Amino acid sequence: MRRVVCPGSFDPVTNGHLDIISRAAQLYDEVVVAVAQNPSKTTLFTVAERVELIREATKRYDNVRVDRFEGLTVDFCRDNDISAIIKGLRAVSDFDYEMQMAQMNYNQAGVETLFMTTNPLYAFLSSSLVKDFAKFGGDVSGLVPANVLERLSSRLAEP
Secondary structure, three states, X not given: OOEEEEEEOOOOOOHHHHHHHHHHHHHOOEEEEEEEOOXXXXXXXXXXXXXXXXXHHOOOXXXXXXXXXXXXXXXXXXXXXXXXXXXXXXXXXXXXXXXXHHHHHHHHHOOEEEEEEOOHHHOOOOHHHHHHHHHOOOOOOOOOOHHHHHHHHHHHHOO
């Protein structure tokens, strides 16, 4: 079985993330979306909420599984018998950082990293940008799935 992991914080998951996940699902028998749990990072949504949001947004794909992890992605790969990581690249600036990570992951654990260019419709899109724009009343309805938009609006309306 050909398996790949798509790791990230996904706070929140965007249509750009879903584009990469859906395209990977066409190429692999199983895509594991691994939601990073980093206690030192402040997030809008808990890891459990992020997992739930992604599961809802990807439920139409029979071969996508959503899990959570803490620590190194390569350890998650080793623990789950996954030999490759897939990462979306929006711009050249993404490549510099991701290339270093890919080389380290291969050096340390023999895990391959595959890069998929982002659909140009989402080249500007990031979770941080979505949160910032939504905080100030911007319309992010075309940038996140409906379930995320609903939860994001609700969360940002909280006192």
